Amino acid sequence: MPAQPSAAVMLEGETRALLTRLARVRPFALHETMVPAAAPAPAAQIAIERLLIEGRRELRGRLHRYIDWLRVQGATTPPAEMQRRFAILRWRFNDVLTQFDLFQEVFTQRSEQDVGVWLSGLDVAAADALAMPGVPGRQPSAVCYLDRGPGAAIRKARARLPGGGRSPVAIIRVPRERMIGYGIGASLVHEAGHQAAALLDLVEPLRQRLRVMELRSRCAREALAWRLWQRWISEIVADFWAVGKLGIAATLGLISVVSLPRWFVFRVSVDDPHPFPYIRVRLSCAIGQALYPHAQWNALGELWSSLYPAARLDDERRQLISGLEATFPQLADVICKHRPSALQGRALVDLLPLADRTPRSLEAHYGAWAHRPVLMRSAPPTLVFAVLGHARSAGRLTPESESRLLGELIKHWALSSTLGAAAACAAPPVPAASPSLNPIPIRR
Incomplete structure (x- = not known):
């Protein structure tokens, strides 16, 4: 039965309207x-x-082909089939807009005074946080934007986008409340840790290793601890990356995020990929002690426990916390010694700048920078976050001075990166090798 002309006319008009809006x-x-x-x-x-x-x-192209189809083959097609095909195209149209909107916030915020330049500087810091010396392949670019709420988030590079396709860059959402203090570095590097984990394929192999630890457990309480670590390993790896890159500044930044009402700090949810806040901070201190042994980690852990005393909990949760804490050293050891295939025999800990992040080294950097502040400008961003965070924790740097210094340095990173890119574009091309004027001898 021939299609009603009004259906074809209406749908062609709607399709042309989509083209106009596109x-x-x-x-x-x-x-x-x-x-x-x-x-x-x-x-x-x-x-x-x-x-x-x-x-x-x-x-x-699909919209134009649909219009051509409507005018030829579609003339004898039932209206329901015309509408079905149009609905698919309209769905795709909204996917295209969704992808556009996904990146629009990244660009739009950069027109804001100060904020735009800060975001560009944070892009530079994110690139440094993703640095993996000796790992083959180019690391993906990262772009940052601000949003409300206390927690950061990431849409990883190469992750699937709405409607299909893969994100060409990592998109890191930074909490606006973190602008500007050492907490911004902790959030940024934690999210970069998720990207690093994806690039190195860390999570599933580590989860399998923790499953083996569960099977070797000597009691039910220990087995439960390893089972929970399996559930939380993706966030634990990101926390490990942050502590490895930032030292105690990562744990202090974490504390500033999870300092919440008591009921939330001790709320255990097996559906949440994050360890519950109390144990997450305690584990961060244990990881710090494994990487950079120092009395500061025990002191910070005890301070955290004094803010949220576990003694007032019911027996079940106290037993759970005790079981988890008993496995801290083994868990940190498993992560440190993990050898992903991408590292070709090296351990995960070998990627971290261990020598430059010890408390003694951070104190030495701060002392040198106090005498020659210009040295800060040439330091990698993650080292800056680590040094200033350590100085804050030691009481050598006030919050006001820290915010001022970080604000200036983040702008400096943005400017240096911009001028460096401009200089690279302005550099004259390297001339091709001139052909030899001497004839090439021919062997006879």
Whole structure:
């Protein structure tokens, strides 16, 4: 039965309307205003724009083909089939807009005074947090944006996007409340740890190793501890990465996030990928002690326990905490000695800047920087976060001075990165080797 002409006409009009609206979605480079120092790194911006442009081009082609189909084969097609095909295209249209919106916040916030440049500086810090010396392959770019709430989050590079495709960059959401103090470094590096775990394929092999530890347990309480560590291992690895890169600044930053009402700090949920806050902070101190042995870790752990005394808990939760704490040394050892295939025989701990993050080294850096502040500008961002966080914990740096220093340094990282990229673009191309004027002898 021939299709009703009104259905074809209506759906063609709706499709052309989609094309009109799609044409209004322009590259960020054409409509987002920001100072050059606030812009994402060129590689990140190009990758994002290319992904979105290709998505719009693909959709535009499908919409035009649908219109052609309506005018020819669709003329004898039931209206329900016309509508089914249009609904799929409209769904895809919204996927394209969702992907655009996903990145829009990253770009739009960079037009804000100060905030935009800070975000660019945090991009640089995220790249440093992802640095893995000796690991083959190029690390993905990362872009940051601010959002409400106390916790950070990441959409990892190469993660699936709504509607299909893979994210070309890591997108890190930084809590606005962290601007600006050592907590910002802790949040940023923790999220970078999730990306590193994905790149190195850490989580599942470690979970299997913890499963073996569970099977070897000597009692039910120990087995329960290893079972819970399996559930929480993805967040534990990210915390391990943060402590490894930042030292005690990572644990202090974690405390500032999970300092919540008592009922929440001791709330145990097996559905939550995070360890409950009380044990998470205690474990962070244990990891710090394993990586950088020092009395500061025990002191900080005891301080945390004094803020949330466990003695007032019921017997069941006290027993659970005791069982978990008893496995701290073994758990830290398993993670430190894990040898992912990507490291070709090296242990995970070998990726960390151990010599430069010991308490003694951090104190030496701070002493040198106090006499020559300009040295801070050439230091890697994660080292800056580590040194200033350590100085805060030791009472040598006030919160006001820390915020001022970090604000200036984050802007410096943004400016240096921008000028470095501009200089690379402005450099004259290396001339190709001139052909030899002497004839090449021919062997006879």
